[in-house]
Amino acid sequence: MTSVSIRIAGANGDGVESSGALLMKVAARNGLHAFGYRGYQSIIRGGHVWYQIRISDSKLRSHGEGIDILIALNQDAITNQKSHLNSNAVIIYDPSKVKVNELDAAKFKLAAVPLLDIAIEVSGDPIMRNVVALGSALRFVGVDIAAFNDVLKKMFSRKGDKVVESNVKAAERGYNCAGVSTLYGIKGDGKQRYAMDGNTALSIGAYASGCKFYAAYPMTPASSILHWFASHEDKGVMPKQTEDEIAAINMTIGAASAGARAMCGTSGGGFSLMVEGLGLAGMVEAPIVVVESQRSGPSTGLPTKTEQADLLFVMHASQGEFPRIVVAPRSVEESFVIASNAFNLAERYQCPVVMMMDLFLSEHVETIDQPNLDAVTIDRGKIVTEQKEQGRFKRYLITDDGVSPRSLPGTKGLEFVAGSDEHDEVGDLVSDAFSGIDWAVDVRNKMHSKRMRKMETMLRNEKGMFVPHIDADGDYYLVTFGSTAGVAMEAVEILRSKGRRAGLISFNYIMPLDEEATRKALEGKKLINVEGNYTGQLAQVIRLNTGIKIDSHILRYDGEAFTGEWIASEAMKIMG
Amino acid sequence: MMIMSDAQNANPAAKPRQVFTSGVKPIFCPGCGDFGVLAGLQKALQELGIEKERVVIVSGIGCSSSMPHPFSTYGVHSLHGRLLPVAAGVKLANNDLTVIGTGGDGDGYGIGVGHLIHTARRNIDLTYIIMNNEIYGLTTGQASPTSLVGAKTKTTPFGSIETPENPTGIALAAGATYVARAFSGDPMHMAQLIKGGIEHKGFAIIDVFSPCVTFNDLNTFDWFRKRVYKLEQVGHDSTSISAAMERSLEAEKTNWDKIPIGLFYKVDRPTYSDLDMTLKNGPLVKQPAPSKQQVLDILEEYK
Ligand SMILES: Cc1ncc(C[n+]2csc(CCOP(=O)(O)OP(=O)(O)O)c2C)c(N)n1
Ligand code: SF4
Ligand SMILES: [Mg+2]
Numbered sequence: 085m086t087s088v089s090i091r092i093a094g095a096n097g098d099g100v101e102s103s104g105a106l107l108m109k110v111a112a113r114n115g116l117h118a119f120g121y122r123g124y125q126s127i128i129r130g131g132h133v134w135y136q137i138r139i140s141d142s143k144l145r146s147h148g149e150g151i152d153i154l155i156a157l158n159q160d161a162i163t164n165q166k167s168h169l170n171s172n173a174v175i176i177y178d179p180s181k182v183k184v185n186e187l188d189a190a191k192f193k194l195a196a197v198p199l200l201d202i203a204i205e206v207s208g209d210p211i212m213r214n215v216v217a218l219g220s221a222l223r224f225v226g227v228d229i230a231a232f233n234d235v236l237k238k239m240f241s242r243k244g245d246k247v248v249e250s251n252v253k254a255a256e257r258g259y260n261c262a263g264v265s266t267l268y269g270i271k272g273d274g275k276q277r278y279a280m281d282g283n284t285a286l287s288i289g290a291y292a293s294g295c296k297f298y299a300a301y302p303m304t305p306a307s308s309i310l311h312w313f314a315s316h317e318d319k320g321v322m323p324k325q326t327e328d329e330i331a332a333i334n335m336t337i338g339a340a341s342a343g344a345r346a347m348c349g350t351s352g353g354g355f356s357l358m359v360e361g362l363g364l365a366g367m368v369e370a371p372i373v374v375v376e377s378q379r380s381g382p383s384t385g386l387p388t389k390t391e392q393a394d395l396l397f398v399m400h401a402s403q404g405e406f407p408r409i410v411v412a413p414r415s416v417e418e419s420f421v422i423a424s425n426a427f428n429l430a431e432r433y434q435c436p437v438v439m440m441m442d443l444f445l446s447e448h449v450e451t452i453d454q455p456n457l458d459a460v461t462i463d464r465g466k467i468v469t470e471q472k473e474q475g476r477f478k479r480y481l482i483t484d485d486g487v488s489p490r491s492l493p494g495t496k497g498l499e500f501v502a503g504s505d506e507h508d509e510v511g512d513l514v515s516d517a518f519s520g521i522d523w524a525v526d527v528r529n530k531m532h533s534k535r536m537r538k539m540e541t542m543l544r545n546e547k548g549m550f551v552p553h554i555d556a557d558g559d560y561y562l563v564t565f566g567s568t569a570g571v572a573m574e575a576v577e578i579l580r581s582k583g584r585r586a587g588l589i590s591f592n593y594i595m596p597l598d599e600e601a602t603r604k605a606l607e608g609k610k611l612i613n614v615e616g617n618y619t620g621q622l623a624q625v626i627r628l629n630t631g632i633k634i635d636s637h638i639l640r641y642d643g644e645a646f647t648g649e650w651i652a653s654e655a656m657k658i659m660g
Numbered sequence: 661m662m663i664m665s666d667a668q669n670a671n672p673a674a675k676p677r678q679v680f681t682s683g684v685k686p687i688f689c690p691g692c693g694d695f696g697v698l699a700g701l702q703k704a705l706q707e708l709g710i711e712k713e714r715v716v717i718v719s720g721i722g723c724s725s726s727m728p729h730p731f732s733t734y735g736v737h738s739l740h741g742r743l744l745p746v747a748a749g750v751k752l753a754n755n756d757l758t759v760i761g762t763g764g765d766g767d768g769y770g771i772g773v774g775h776l777i778h779t780a781r782r783n784i785d786l787t788y789i790i791m792n793n794e795i796y797g798l799t800t801g802q803a804s805p806t807s808l809v810g811a812k813t814k815t816t817p818f819g820s821i822e823t824p825e826n827p828t829g830i831a832l833a834a835g836a837t838y839v840a841r842a843f844s845g846d847p848m849h850m851a852q853l854i855k856g857g858i859e860h861k862g863f864a865i866i867d868v869f870s871p872c873v874t875f876n877d878l879n880t881f882d883w884f885r886k887r888v889y890k891l892e893q894v895g896h897d898s899t900s901i902s903a904a905m906e907r908s909l910e911a912e913k914t915n916w917d918k919i920p921i922g923l924f925y926k927v928d929r930p931t932y933s934d935l936d937m938t939l940k941n942g943p944l945v946k947q948p949a950p951s952k953q954q955v956l957d958i959l960e961e962y963k
Contacts, residue, residue, distance in 0.1 A: 112962075112963060278963055280962045291950060294950070296753070319958065320941065321938065322938040326778070344944045346753065368738075493714070493750065494713055496711070499732055500735070502737065503737040504721070
């Protein structure tokens with residue numbers, strides 16, 4: 085595998101993000117694999133932002149540790165990025181704007197391209213300098229200029245021929261500029277791919293499985309899900325921006341109770357506000373899907389940085405005990421697959437499903453193959469339209485599997501009241517007037533056991549779902565969950581290329597956990613726990629469920645995303 | 661006052677009267693004002709003749725929030741202060757349903773007041789009945805947001821020093837399109853106002869003085885009876901928001917001497933469902949999941 089990491093760095097407002105997105109599209113449409121990740125702050129203008137796109141001829145799982153090609157749009161880009169430059173890195177810069185004397189010229193390839201002059205010359209618009217720079221970068225990578233031109237044509241055709249023409253000209257001038265030549269020669273396989281981030285894949289997965297309602301209050305890094313639903317309102321989904329996250333989850337419960345597939349989403353702070361609602365969904369057995377995209381905490385934390393520190397919180401959020409499912413997609417592809425399955429699980433077991441994302445997975449863009457749409461099935465669970473027995477409808481019928489028949493408002497004869505207080509089979513309360521009376525105590529026992537039994541039913545029915553996944557045999561295994569799995573797999577590949585026998589054990593369906601299968605997967609192996617938090621939360625879950633204690637940890641909580649190289653080098657220290 | 665519709669009077673056999681009672685006994689203390697609201701809502705639903713399977717009564721937590729249980733309709737007895745978002749979710753998912761909110765003053769004007777403002781301004785087609793007893797009943801008698809200055813409660817044993825909230829004023833300012841106030845001592849008048857609220861297309865709020873006979877010995881049935889008067893009898897113009905606002909301030913201005921009940925304000929404005937793009941194709945619950953081709957079309961955006 086050969087790969088090259090291009091980092092575009094500048095200030096907010098310099099078009100860094102759109103340039104990155106453009107590069108992702110060029111890769112996706114030309115049979116290349118690419119992985120893009122963004123560094124930014126919570127300010128709208130100024131600051132220092134970067135977008136790193138790694139391009140390769142095979143599947144990538146991280147944006148890479150260092151920089152092979154830096155597009156420096158301002159002086160800060162040199163100052164802040166020089167420590168990340170790989171040896172022999174190419175620096176593309178405009179000599180009229182950026183000075184490179186702080187760099188050791190012997191160590192790098194300095195490509196002075198008159199970005200602004202060219203931009204003004206071909207279009208009169210200084211922002212076109214980014215296209216010039218991308219043209220130069222693609223020449224270094226070895227991507228055919230025609231590929232870039234195709235994307236520019238597709239992207240700007242709506243704006244008219246003149247705009248397309250000046251873009252193409254700018255690209256070609258950058259491509260053919262003196263001092264710019266092919267260094268890598270990475271070839272694509274001719275297969276067109278999609279470029280999207282985890283939140284987009286999740287949104288499309290939810291859409292594909294019939295999710296009609298999405299409620300949220302804006303919060304990074306979940307906001308883009310709300311943006312997705314808002315921009316696809318004409319495709320038959322209802323986005324609802326609410327006054328707060330409390331309203332978001334309660335509206336979702338209302339919509340789900342009425343029979344729509346409904347979802348809400350937020351980050352940890354908003355999820356804190358949703359906690360009481362989560363318990364309501366558990367108690368009234370409403371099938372909702374909640375997205376929790378983690379960012380650095382506690383409190384407001386680092387709003388634009390990643391972390392995986394909400395796992396234990398989500399698993400235990402809200403008072404009392406109730407069945408819930410906690411899932412953590414391990415990749416962009418899996419964000420689609422798990423989102424589309426989440427609604428089936430929610431409806432089959434009539435309980436909340438929480439999807440754990442994080443800023444890294446929500447926001448990094450990856451080239452992916454077409455999702456398998458034939459695998460998207462819709463199972464709405466035990467929705468009924470009649471009851472054979474006489475009398476009031478038993479919405480909370482005590483059943484062996486814990487799942488009761490469910491009627492939707494509008495269905496004649498099956499009316500019931502869903503109560504957040506403890507209730508009997510028809511939904512009548514046993515709380516205020518009767519609590520403590522023998523028969524009511526009995527009802528409570530039976531009803532609570534009925535609900536909790538659903539956890540056992542899930543484990544029994546969804547064979548092979550709530551188990552860890554083992555990739556590659558090794559002397560040592562990296563153990564991780566969610567978004568870190570992909571990067572950890574890259575670390576495994578790096579370790580193996582260095583002759584180390586390493587494997588990976590990763591978790592995606594985390595709660596309920598199949599204890600037996602988990603113990604079997606982990607027992608007797610040398611384990612290294614890799615997580616984006618301080619306390620090793622997955623390791624705690626594993627210990628609680630299996631008694632297995634993992635002693636080696638690679639933990640990261642500085643807000644930066646893991647990379648394969650970093651994990652591999654940390655693992656080497658442990659493996660000796 | 662005539663409550664029964666003319667059609668039913670003329671031919672009682674034309675449409676069999678539905679029974680809206682589930683047989684569940686209300687948990688209210690004997691003499692509680694909430695019995696009047698129960699009767700008023702039963703009456704309004706019977707008069708309107710909406711099929712009971714199309715009615716969803718959503719409540720929060722409090723004595724008053726136990727309201728859905730004696731009804732044979734659908735219901736959600738949700739969380740303290742959260743009935744409006746739950747009700748809005750039900751309505752947005754299926755706008756063929758008639759959705760009614762029932763809760764207390766603590767529930768709607770205290771912990772949940774934020775939702776009141778936003779649900780009102782969105783003009784979601786709900787009918788929201790608040791049993792305002794100026795006290796927290798279920799938690800045994802603490803001050804509520806509408807407790808009067810000087811009110812002695814468990815949490816204000818030396819008398820409340822906070823200015824009470826003005827519910828109708830807030831609802832008007834927030835953009836509610838139907839604002840009324842009723843008194844549990846006059847369930848027939850209340851039933852009319854509730855009926856009007858259900859028939860109204862848009863967010864209707866009915867603040868009901870519903871005395872707590874156990875924990876509030878200040879705002880009793882008698883106390884209200886001496887003070888309330890009906891807006892219908894004084895020629896109030898319910899199409900004028902400034903007249904409505906003026907009436908909303910009257911109780912405070914007269915030091916609770918004169919308290920208007922009746923319809924303060926009613927205006928026709930498109931509801932959220934009328935304006936929402938997605939609902940042009942019918943209720944959400946009736947819209948099918950996308951075809952494979954529709955998903956592929958969306959994926960195309962990411963090539
Ligand atoms: C989050 C939360 N906080 C507090 C409570 C306790 N609680 C239950 S009902 C209630 C107040 C009830 O007052 P009101 O809404 O006026 O209803 P009433 O009983 O007077 O009809 C309170 C504080 C709760 N159930 N949930
Ligand atoms: S405590 Fe007050 S509000 Fe509650 S039921 Fe009794 S009288 Fe009614
Ligand atoms: Mg009260």
